[in-house]
Amino acid sequence: MTDIIKYNEQAFENIKHVNEYGQEFWLARELMTVLEYKQWRRFEAIIEKAKVSCLSSNNTVSEHFANVGKMIKLAKGAVREIEDFQLSRYACYLIAMNGDPRKKAIALAQTYFAVKTRQQELMENYDNLTEEQRRLAIRGEMITHNKSLAEAAQNAGVCTPKDYAIFQNKGYQGLYGGLGAKEIHARKGLKKSQKILDYMGSTELAANLFRATQTDEKLRRENIQGKYAAYDTHFEVGKKVRQTIKELGGTMPEDLPTPQKSVKQIEREHQKKLK
Template identity: 70%
Template sequence: MTAKKGSIHMTDIEKISEALFEDIKHLDEQGTEYWTARELMPILEYTKWQNFAPLIEKAKKACASSDNAVSDHFTEVSKMVILGSGAAREVEDFHLSRYACYLIAMNGDPRKRAVALAQTYFAVKTRQQELVENYDSLSEDQKRLAIRHEMREHNKALAAAARDAGVVSRMDYAIFQNAGYKGLYGGLGAKDIHKRKGLKKSQQILDHMGSTELAANLFRATQTEEKLRRDEVQGKENANATHYGVGKKVRQTIADLGGTMPEHLPTPDKSIRQIARAQEKRLTAKDEQ
């Protein structure tokens, strides 16, 4: 089966990632997408299967610990390869879901630029898939609403992980959140971002972000939560440092890929609340017809 290249609207990061990951995507007879481990391996800059196979096993364990069925995301198969002598040999392979690729990337060597690229690409696309199946056909306003809703839910999970790490008081959490913003926004804290956007005191900065900026912050939040729990971080200072470090890593990845820094992205004319109210009015009018 040949890989089918996607032709969808993408951010700067996704455009660069497409050549690496969309070009090796396959579709089975039911139209379900998958990647093969043998094709993913060289893209992630691994040259030997014996070094790559342990990543798959770690990813399978992470999948199981997240209460996902491993068999739904990792399908063991075999393939024939031609050796240097011309003889054929059967080797182990896997058909991987997008989520499986994400888990493999998260367990890869972070020093490899391709691994960082894969982490960003598969995380963003997996989150999009979780939000809504037809994400790429949504308007900008619809994407903002969807990601903002997801951001609210993951901020709850992030707060719980921070609390388990020792971030207890409201002031502690404000400092913790500020650390994440400073990492992602090159030293700018929440008040600085608020000021740059020209917002009133009562307005929330997340309600005045476009979909690309919201996606970067969602990635920051989800990866910080996972790292706090995975590394069993303890102590509010360590939690703050973790949040700052993840934010900085996301920023560095954007820089490496030639993307626009979040503080330089335009502030939308309409807030999330305005979009939500307009949507409610449309739905109400439609119901009354």
Template identity: 65%
Template sequence: MKHINDYGQEFWYARELSKALEYKDFRNFELSIFKAMDTCKNSGYEISDHFGEVTEMVKIGSGAQRGFPSYQLSRYACYLIVMNGDSSKEIIALGQTYFAVKTRQQELIENYDQLNEDQKRLAIRKEMAEHNKLLVAAAKDAGVESNLDYAIFQNYGYMGLYGGLKAQDIKARKGLSKSQQILDHMGYEELAANLFRATQTEAKLKRERITGKENANKTHLDVGRKVRETIADLGGTMPEDLPTPSKSIKQIQKEQRNLEKK
């Protein structure tokens, strides 16, 4: 249901959300919106930044559409609406549980220094997976369209960060097979360097509105080099020289699942 506006910002339509949350009457759902607005205001945020009044086009039968008063909602607004919704509804209860779990995950990131090495790897790897999706979207907007184009684009990022090494070179250095994911065999320090590379490349592609595959590739290469230079300036170890952990991310995840079953 997520939409993206002309400025690259995500938003959700209230009437679409009401259907997903199984409200039959939008007026009842609007009560949750009003409660969410109050919570937003009491938390010190501007209501207009998260709840924008709009006309939403809704199908009314036979493929026809009609405009109805509605709201454009931020992610934060959606969160507040669910948390202020009717918890007797199963879907609302599930939503509230979902946000509670997400809050716990965020707490783990905030308490990063208290995590052991495996937990740090899992936390950063998860962030890396999310930011890679954003990087894919930003690269696509810049003109990196096919899977081959994106593989080449990714290689430029690796070459910048790893002193000229491509993905296949890094795999060979780590003793990995073609099917194994490089990111699943990195320690938390190496993962963090790659996360910084990904986030800064995505931001630069968007900020400078870079277009064309060649320009996108050069951007990824330049950002990777900058991250490498920063590591050198700080006296850190180059990523290709960092040790490869004995366990992969998938092995750690499997071990955690087995512990949860006990």
């Protein structure tokens, strides 16, 4: 495992699982590897400390640390069951907080799971959030759903980076009345290094989240094949979202104000508060 993989937040996303109810979870054995623990007994000791922290916070331990067995193959075809745990995001956070702070992977995990846990709390209390908190919550959802959308697009035949750039641009063009990513970028007055999604208010982000989720579902549901068919699908879904906004009397996304603070800036401010 290279340093880039070791200390990249994507490492935690890569081992995340989703059950049939849409709930996220992590497996302790997989998390142990990412956090650079080599011996289960040492990592299990960290888990036990995390359980105590969970209980002390008046949370039900079994809801966050579920015992699950795992079968492994031994020599000559024999098998043996080893202990494992199905962990909630909160459980992973507690494990990271009780881990060895000298490990770079632990330090990264502490920040990652703290921020993600906070995002979940924000989504659950959306109606009571400030505009900045809503932006953070929806942007977090966009990251998750764009990953799923990219997978659906690849399955449809959108394979190269250039293909995917065109695919994404088609979605923007449908939603923004013909404006592509380059035009939206210029309209917002952004620098080349600044990302469009980081400079959207909550209403504009919500429209783009709806575009992404609906395109994802349509590509999968209708088993759309061929990159050009995928391009058309993304454009049409974006166009329908735009039409819905118009019918409801809403403001077109390109006419919505551009926030002064980026989502990244708000995230940094929130991380400072968490620390």
